[in-house]
Amino acid sequence: MNKLFGYIFSPLHYLAFGLFLVIFHPIQWLSLKLGGYSAHKRSVDILNFFLVTTYYLMGSRMRFSNKVGLPAGRSIIFIANHQSMYDISPMIWHLRAHHPKFISKIELTRGIPSVSFNLKHGGAANIDRSDPKQSIAEILKLAKRMRENNWSAAIFPEGTRSKDGKMKPFAAGGVITLLKKVPDALVVPVAIKGSWKLTRFGVFPLSFGEKMNWTVLQPIEPAGKTPEDVINEAERAIKEAIAD
Template sequence: MDSSYTWIILIFILLFSYFISEKFRYYSKFGIYIVICIVTSIILFPVAILRPKNVDNLFFLSYLCRIISPLIGIEWIIEGKEYLSKNESYIVMANHQSSLDVVGMFHLWPILRRGTAVAKEELRYAWPFGLFLWLAGVVFIPRSKGEVSRQILNKELQKRKKEKVKLWIFPEGTRRSDGKIHNFKKGGFHMALSEQIPILPVVFSYYYFLDHEKKHFHNGKVVITVLPPVYTEGKSLKSIDDLVAEVREKMIKCFDESCPEEINA
C-alpha cells in the first residue's frame, strides 16, 4: 500500500477515535498540551540560554503557548485585568484544580508582564520544559523540606521585590479537582507579612467540563477573576491567621459565584 494512503487511513482512525471515544479525547487533549509546551521550550531555548534566569523569557513562552487553548477547546474569560497589570510587586495566590491552570496562566502572563512562579522541585527535571522554566526564573522548592523552601522563597522574594516582579504561588500546595478551595498553607502569607507585600488573589472558576476519574474532557469556558489586592502594610506576623482567613474567604466567595450555568450563559 502506498505510504500516502497509510497516512490518510491513520489520520482517519485518529479523528474517528477522537470524536467517538471520551477517553481517547481526554488523553489527546492533554497530549496536545504537553507536546506544544515541549516544542515551544525547544524553539525558545536559544533565546533563554542567552539571558538565563530572566523572567521575561516566560512572556515569550506564554505568548506562543496560548495556541493550546483553541486546540483543546477552552475559552478563558479574564476579569479584573487592571489589578494584574499594575507595575507593583505582588504575591499572586491562585486556587489549583488541574495542570490546565498553567494554560490559563499563559493567557495571564502577557497582562502580568513581569512575573515568575513557584513550582515543585520535580518539575525542574521534566526536560526540556523544566529546563526552560529554570532559565525563565521559575522558583523550584522541595515541598517535603519546609524550612529549606522558606529560605529559598524569602531570598527570592527580596530580590524580586526590588525588581517589581510578581511571584505566583498556589497556596493550597497541591491541585484538587473536587470543586472546592481547600485549606491554605501559610508560607506565602508569612512572606507577604515579612516583606509587607500585597497579596493578589486570583480565582479560576470550576472546571465543569473536566472529569479525571471518568476521563472526560469536553470543550468549556473558565472565568479567571483577579480580585483587588489585599494589603499587608502595617500588619504583623501575629495577624497571619486572620490574613489567611480573609484571603481564602474572598476566593471561596468568588469561586462559588462562578458556577457552570453562569459560565455557559
C-alpha cells in the same frame, strides 16, 4: 457527551500541547543565552499563549477577567486556588506584565520539556516539600528577586490541586514568608473556577466543552494587617467568588 468527545479530541490536544513544549525548549535556551532574562521571559510568555490555545481543541470556553487595574512597577503576590495543571498557563500569559514567578514543587524541574527549563532558569521558587529548610530558603531567594526586580509571585496556598472544585484550607507558610520579606507587595487574590472539570475523568480522556474562569479579585493592601489576616481575607474572597 463530554467524555465521548473527550476520547476524540484529547489526543489532538495532547499532541499540540506536547509539540509546543518540545519546540519551545530550544527556543528558551537560545533566548536565555543570546538575550538574557528579557528574551527568555518573552519566549516563555509566547509559549504559554500557544499552550492556552490548545485548550480550545477541547472545546473549552475560557474567560480571564482582570478589571481591577493592577499597578505597574510594584511587586504583587498573586494568591489563587488550585484546580488543575491547566490553571497556570492563562495566569502566565494574562499576568505577564507583572512577571509572576511560581512557587512550584521541585519534581517539576526534572524531565518536562520547556516547563523544567523555565522553572530552573526563569526565577521560580522550586521547593522540596520533604525539606522545610530548603523550601524556606527557596522562598527567601524568590523574595530577594522580587525586591531587586519588582517581580511578582504566584502561589497556590492549598498546596495541592482540588479535584472536585472544593477549596482546601490555605496553608499560610509561604505567603507569610513573602509578606515578611516583601512587606510593600500588593496581595491580589485570583479565583479559578471550572478548570477541575477538564480533568474530572483523569488525564484521559479530558472532558470536552467545559467552561473555565479566572477572575482577578480586589487587591488587598497588607499595611496595618497581620500576614494571617491578609491570607484569611484572600481565602474568603476566593471562596465567595467561586461559590457564585
